[in-house]
Amino acid sequence: MEGKKVKTTSGIEIKEVYTEPSAMNELPGEFPYTRGIQKDMYRGKPWTMRQYAGFSTAEESNKRYHYLLSQGTMGLSVAFDLPTQIGYDSDHDLAEGEVGKVGVAIDSLKDMETLFDGITLADITTSMTINATAATLLAMYIALAKKQGADLKQLSGTVQNDILKEYAARGTYIYPPAPSMRLITDIFEYCSKELPKWNTISISGYHIREAGSTAVQELAFTLANGKAYLNAAISRGLDINIFAKRLSFFFNCHNNFFEEIAKFRAARRMWANITRQMGATDPNAEKLRFHTQTGGSTLTAQQPMNNISRVTVQALAAVLGGTQSLHTNSFDEAIGLPTEAAAQIALRTQQIIAFETGATDTVDPLAGSYFIEALTDELEKAAYLYIDKIDAMGGAVKAIEQDYIQQEIAASAYTYQKEIENGERVIVGVNKFGQEGEKTTASFRVDDKIRLDQIEKIKVLKASRDNILVASSLAKLRLACLGNENLMPLILNSVEAYATLGEIAETLREIFGEY
Known part of the structure; x- marks a missing residue:
């Protein structure tokens, strides 16, 4: 009798045991970078520990940034409110009820000056999660750096600037695809001359996954979007060996521990091959560098302290997968904005992994595992099926215009939810192991005033x-x-x-x- 079939969240079948030896002879820091983009990885230096933060006014967010820096955060990650993301000032009618809620309200350079008051931009790296209005927020950051007397050639950080995933999964776009792509390539071109150390885009699978995609779809759609940005820049006459060095990626990390690690390894290998096929010859233009955030959509409002365990497992998977920077979600985020205490636990989770577990002692610790190697290959194969289909449609922009990517994500989200509701997929504290008379957790609220x-x-x-x-x-x-x-x-x-x-x-x- 055949045993029970076990599958990953992407539907890849898991064998009971893996016995084939690994065909992997490659080394970290060498093409195609499956094992990591640096030879020594975290033995050289740990990943950048970021905490995504921003709420209310620039004054309030500035206090939180000073607190996080005092607790050992190595880089800032700015969350902007919805009106800022879609190009409305706080006094616009459509901004009512949304100012300062999901991030900080930035209406002008004055707010940016307040946001970073007492923080020297030359001394930190800043990641800004902003897309449709990325050019304007980046301009404000540059203007402030100039006022502080910073050398723009040394300024480092990242602007998300990934509009394609907005059309596909998240919705904070303003302009049609063609002018949006123009703004993105304007940033590529400008920064390649003026801010050579700035990451001009963070090609994001995070929001694709949050919208309900599988791990395979996150991998495929993100890299397909990456190809579209490469094509847009090449057609502008930019040199792939220069601008591709400043592309970075932003991935999600969910609960299926081994699948997530294999996803990160497959992403590096696939991107190295994609960039090489498109003309890259400089190793730094072939390396996929990425930030990871633990899975917001995996957090539960029921028994929220369970989320500390989920975030720990996800953060460890990101580290074992070779991330360059990491944000750990706070346990209370399914209820509201993180409290200061919850944000501290989230940061301490990263510090415990870095300094207490031994996970950083060797590069790619799970390499050579029959299971991990087979799973890396399977994810790559499944992702290429999607990418080939998108290429046949004329690329990611065309696939989004034809609603293909959106429909695929929606179908996966529906299947996942159905599995939770019929009990096929267990969510601890939600559809199994619940408890009567749960106390509600105190949450953080932003005043409408x-x-x-x-x-x-x-x-x-x-x-x-x-x-x-x-x-x-x-x-x-x-x-x-x-x-x-x-x-x-x-x-x-x-x-x-x-x-x-x-x-x-x-x-x-x-x-x-x-x-």
């Missing part, structure tokens, strides 16, 4: 700035949108004149339209 504070700041700003200079800089930007010139210098001029984020987004809307 902060919208009024932001509106007052905008009024003061508009009364004190040089409005003729603002109008002139926005007029130049509008004119440039009609041609082909790089928009970054014009956006930077507008920001430095204290034009608001909403004014800049509206100028672009007038020419590009809305999607």
Whole structure:
């Protein structure tokens, strides 16, 4: 009689035992980088420990950043509120009820100055999770760095700037795909000259996974989007050996421990081959560097302390998979924004893995495991089936326009939810091992009054700035949108004149339209 079939969350069948020897003879730091992009990995230095944070006003978020830095965070990761993400100032009608809720409200360079008050940008790396308005927020960051006297050539950090996954999975886009891709390649081109150490895009599988994709789909759709960005930059005349060094990736890490580790290993190998096929010859243009965040959608509001265990397992998988930087979710995030105590536990989880477990003592500790090697191969094979199909459709932009990627994600999300509801998939504390009369966990809430504070700041700003200079800089930007010139210098001029984020987004809307 045949034994029970066991599958990963992506539907890959798991054998009862793996006995075939590994065909892997490669070394870490060597093409195709399955075993890691550095020869020594964490023996050289640990991953960057980030905590994604931002809420309420710039003043409040600044306090949280100082707290995190004092607790041992190595880099900041900025969350922006919804109006900032979709190009509306806090005083816009559509911003009501959303100001400062899922991130910090940034209306102008003044807010950016407050956000980083007392923090020297030259001394830290900053990751900004921003897409449709990425050019404007990056311009504000550059303007502040210039005011601080930083050497822009040494400034390092990442701007997410991944609009394709917004159309596919997340929804915070503003303009149609073509002008959106123009803005992204403008950032690539500008930074390759002015900010050579800045990561110009973080190609994100995270939100694809949060929308309900499988691990295989996250891998496939993310790399397909990556190919689209490579093509866009190459067609702009940029050299893949230069701009591809500044591409980074952002992956999710869920609960299926071994599948997640294999996913990260497969991603590196696939990207090395994709970039090489597209003309890369510099090893640094072939290496897939990535940030990982533990799975927000895996957290439960029921028995929330269980989430500490989930996050620990996910963080360990990311480390064993060779991540370059990591954010660990707080246990209370299924209920509300993280409390300071929960954020501290999340950071301590990373520090315990780094300094107490021995996980960093050798490179790619699970390499040569029959299971891990077979699973890495299986994930790669399954992901290429999707990528080949997307290529046949004309690439990721066409696949998104035809709703293909969105439909595939939706079907997986539906299947996953159905499995939870019919008990095929166990979620501890939710559909099994529940308990009667659970106490609710205290959660963190943002006061709606902060919208009024932001509106007052905008009024003061508009009364004190040089409005003729603002109008002139926005007029130049509008004119440039009609041609082909790089928009970054014009956006930077507008920001430095204290034009608001909403004014800049509206100028672009007038020419590009809305999607």
